[in-house]
Amino acid sequence: MAKDLYEVLGVSRDASEAEIKKAFRHKARELHPDVNKAPNAEDQFKELNEAYDVLSDANKRAQYDRFGTIPGAAGSSPYGGGSGYVDFEDLFGGGFGGMGDIFSTFFGGSAGGGRTVRKEGRDMGIGLRLTLEEVARGVKKEIVYDRLAPCPDCDGSGLGEGGREVTCPECNGKGRVVTVQRTFLGDMQSSSTCPKCHGTGSSIENPCPECEGQGRVPDRQKVSVEVPAGVRDGQQLRVSSFGEAGMQGAAAGDLIVTVRIQPHEFYERDGEDLHVQVSVPMVQAALGAEIEVDGIFDDEEVPVRIPEGTQNGQVIRCKGFGMPRLRSDARGDLYVHVEVEIPRRLSKREREILEELADEMGEDVSEARSPLQKLRDMF
Structure with missing residues (x-):
């Protein structure tokens, strides 16, 4: 029998969202393979991630509480929630593939090893898949993703109770230390990142126990993104300060949303213009006719005049029935490609x-x- 997800996280079934987040972070620190060298640490961390993925989402949690199955798993009920339209992209060095990568970054931010710690948060990249209809009318989408977010316990300062930021006594605030080594050629001087403050020039007395003085913690973020009508495939939208949070109150990076437009069943887009193929009976093509085709908007009918003697492959332009132009009331054109339909059987x-x-x-x-x-x- 599958393990109880509440038991995996170590919380009660009526635990609040904040309690679930805190329990996940504490257990993740214990089980992450960067810290825990036990043979089954990776499997336990994956199990913990799966439990958090379900219980941190209101829709998935409701389904799990009702049906006892994990949304999206084989044999589970089809009523799961979740975004389902986000792809992580490694833009500007800030893309993440999941909580495992974020915890690796989190541990790296507080680790030594002579590395200089970057205090400013990095940009993060996400690909957002949209239909052509959504792009035509503009849409507001809620994105759910994982990031290093400001610590809720210390408001991102990294300070615990009675804590304060002090100048690093090891490097006197310079972030680097100079060492002198005696050799047969004389004294050799070298400079390296301060091992105590990791290049920041300061350290914290009494750091916040939740974030270990970083001022940021791995968290699941929700943000609404306004996609304007008429955006093109590959176009990027910037959501300020929703990338990786900075350390100890430093500036956060941005979230870079790259629009990915799904192929349409009927329409093909060319800039602001649309192309569609329509079958026309040979009699209508020969005599001419007035027909209607579905437009890109709901309930939009586009009148198309089929001229007398229309040939197979002929293209008819319908002005102003294409895609909206970005940040404009104007629209491109619709090009109807005629396919003359010859009956296969005759009475x-x-x-x-x-x-x-x-x-x-x-x-x-x-x-x-x-x-x-x-x-x-x-x-």
Whole structure:
């Protein structure tokens, strides 16, 4: 039997969202493979991640509480929540593939090893998949993703109770230390990152126990993104300060949202113009007709005039029925590509009419017909 997700996180079934987040962070610090060298640490961390993924999402948690299954798992109920339209991208060095990568960054931010710690948060990149209809009308999307966010216990300062930031006594606030080594060639002087403050020039007395003095913690973030009508595939939208949080109150990075437009079943986009293929019966193509095609907006019908004598492959322009232009009331055009439809089977009367037309137009269409074809024409 699958483990109880509440038991995995070590919380009660009526635990609040804040309690679930705090329990996850504490257990993740214990189980992350960067810290825990036990053989099964990675499996336990994955199990913990799965439990948090479900219980931190209101829709998924409600389904789990009701059905006892993990949303999205084989054999589970199909009523799961979640975004389902986000791809993480490694933009500007700040993209993350999940909580495992974020905890690695978190531990790296407080680790030694002679590395200089970057205090400012990095930009993060996310790809947002949209339909062509959503792009045409503009849409507001809620994105759910993982990031290093300001610590809620210390408001991002990194200070615990009675804590304060002091100048690093090891480097006197310079962030680097100079060492002198005696060699047979004389004294050799070298400079390296301060091992105590990791290059920041300061240290914290009585750091916040929740974030270990960093001022940021791994968290699941929700943000609403306004996508304007008319954006193009690959276009980027910047959400200020929703990237990686800075250390100890330093500036946060931005969230860079890259629009990814899904292929459409009927329409093909070319800038602000749309192209669509429409089948037209040969009689309408020959005599001309007025038809309607569905527009890109809901309930929009586009009138299309089929000129007399329209040929197969002919393109008809419908001005002003394409995609909206970005930040404008204007629209591109709709180009209708005509495919003249030739009937595969004719009734006896239809054949007679076409043969009369061929005779009138001086076209020779006589050919030997099999007894089976003649019998079929009779019926």
